[in-house]
Amino acid sequence: MQITIKYFGQIVEVTHKTEETLEVSGNQIADVLNTLQTKYIKLKDLGFQIAQNQELVSLNTKISGAEIALLPPFAGG
Amino acid sequence: MQITIKYFGQIVEVTHKTEETLEVSGNQIADVLNTLQTKYIKLKDLGFQIAQNQELVSLNTKISGAEIALLPPFAGG
Amino acid sequence: MKSKNIKNVFKEGPISSEFIGNSIYKHQSKTSIGAHNIFLGQVRADVVNGKTVSAIEYTAYQDMANQKFHDIREATFNKFQLTCMHIYHSLGTVKAGEICLFVFVSAPHRKVVFKALEYVVEEIKAHVPVFGKEIFEDQSHQWKVNN
Amino acid sequence: MKSKNIKNVFKEGPISSEFIGNSIYKHQSKTSIGAHNIFLGQVRADVVNGKTVSAIEYTAYQDMANQKFHDIREATFNKFQLTCMHIYHSLGTVKAGEICLFVFVSAPHRKVVFKALEYVVEEIKAHVPVFGKEIFEDQSHQWKVNN
Numbered sequence: 001m002q003i004t005i006k007y008f009g010q011i012v013e014v015t016h017k018t019e020e021t022l023e024v025s026g027n028q029i030a031d032v033l034n035t036l037q038t039k040y041i042k043l044k045d046l047g048f049q050i051a052q053n054q055e056l057v058s059l060n061t062k063i064s065g066a067e068i069a070l071l072p073p074f075a076g077g
Numbered sequence: 078m079q080i081t082i083k084y085f086g087q088i089v090e091v092t093h094k095t096e097e098t099l100e101v102s103g104n105q106i107a108d109v110l111n112t113l114q115t116k117y118i119k120l121k122d123l124g125f126q127i128a129q130n131q132e133l134v135s136l137n138t139k140i141s142g143a144e145i146a147l148l149p150p151f152a153g154g
Numbered sequence: 155m156k157s158k159n160i161k162n163v164f165k166e167g168p169i170s171s172e173f174i175g176n177s178i179y180k181h182q183s184k185t186s187i188g189a190h191n192i193f194l195g196q197v198r199a200d201v202v203n204g205k206t207v208s209a210i211e212y213t214a215y216q217d218m219a220n221q222k223f224h225d226i227r228e229a230t231f232n233k234f235q236l237t238c239m240h241i242y243h244s245l246g247t248v249k250a251g252e253i254c255l256f257v258f259v260s261a262p263h264r265k266v267v268f269k270a271l272e273y274v275v276e277e278i279k280a281h282v283p284v285f286g287k288e289i290f291e292d293q294s295h296q297w298k299v300n301n
Numbered sequence: 302m303k304s305k306n307i308k309n310v311f312k313e314g315p316i317s318s319e320f321i322g323n324s325i326y327k328h329q330s331k332t333s334i335g336a337h338n339i340f341l342g343q344v345r346a347d348v349v350n351g352k353t354v355s356a357i358e359y360t361a362y363q364d365m366a367n368q369k370f371h372d373i374r375e376a377t378f379n380k381f382q383l384t385c386m387h388i389y390h391s392l393g394t395v396k397a398g399e400i401c402l403f404v405f406v407s408a409p410h411r412k413v414v415f416k417a418l419e420y421v422v423e424e425i426k427a428h429v430p431v432f433g434k435e436i437f438e439d440q441s442h443q444w445k446v447n448n
Contacts, residue, residue: 051365
């Protein structure tokens with residue numbers, strides 16, 4: 001499935017881009033993560049949460065096809 | 078003893094003055110109160126606390142000669 | 155008298171939004187501060203028996219009040235790790251919608267400012283001899299009581 | 302998208318003291334309000350390994366962040382009897398001493414504003430995807446993490 005993935009904060013220092021569309025095989029968020037960690041090995045060193053359609057999700061959440069984002073620790077305020 | 082007494086807020090509507098010096102016989106705050114309630118009968122209808130030398134005192138506190146004030150309910154802020 | 159080194163917290167009339175903005179501005183040079191918390195008391199146009207409050211006329215036992223503000227200030231600095239604190243209270247006439255109390259606390263981190271500000275405001279309401287005459291639109295009045 | 306009727310909370314650059322003063326001024330026509338409580342987040346010149354933070358550069362997942370701000374707003378109005386609430390957060394560069402977060406809650410009576418303000422600020426810190434790059438004076442950086 002084609003998935004649009006957004007990167008923020010420190011994640012961008014690893015991906016060197018803020019957004020891309022990737023082909024992901026599998027149907028869980030864990031599969032997206034595997035694809036990304038293969039492409040960007042240094043992602044394994046960073047802490048982040050994953051959002052799908054602007055809601056935080058867990059690794060066994062089903063991929064819906066909506067936008068996914070990698071969110072490093074929040075620092076608002 | 079000559080005591081300076083200050084009046085505030087609603088108390089002034091009964092005393093029609095903000096300050097006066099009175100001769101008080103006795104040695105407790107209760108004696109001051111008696112003197113005042115005799116002079117201003119309507120004081121009995123009002124709620125207030127009594128301060129001596131800028132500290133709240135009770136009826137059996139000894140009169141020190143310092144300034145006394147009748148303080149109606151606080152309304153700061 | 156106990157009033158040595160005691161600040162005067164009172165200001166004649168309402169506390170303007172410009173004064174508050176300027177007070178915030180002055181804290182921008184204090185770069186150890188990470189969190190400010192501000193309380194503003196504003197005069198409400200309460201309706202009592204069909205009559206609307208148009209203003210409150212504040213008076214105070216000023217010497218004692220400034221002493222109490224000072225004591226509250228000292229107690230607050232002892233209890234909470236604050237960088238600074240400012241308190242201003244109006245005297246005289248403050249119209250409905252205008253501000254009569256401005257309390258401003260600042261600290262490096264946020265958690266302490268919430269606790270400190272509430273403490274200061276509750277102490278002021280309970281212990282400072284300030285009196286408020288609520289003036290209705292027809293010039294009649296009633297005396298305000300804190301709760 | 303879920304972003305229908307969702308306000309944009311973000312402002313480019315720091316939030317000025319004039320903006321805050323003006324926001325206070327605008328509330329003086331709301332005469333049912335008796336108490337305002339304001340939280341301001343200010344960028345600290347923290348020293349880390351001998352280097353001083355000179356600014357924070359804020360970025361955000363803006364659509365999600367505005368949705369979260371909206372959700373926090375709705376939850377706060379449901380929990381607390383407020384007259385109004387305003388939230389502004391900076392994006393881009395905010396220098397040490399400048400203000401990056403402005404939360405403003407107002408109600409007829411004071412007790413609720415303290416609880417509501419702390420709730421809003423803690424929710425923002427925990428749930429809104431905003432990211433902060435702390436820039437040191439030598440242009441090196443580290444990533445800020447809320448605690």
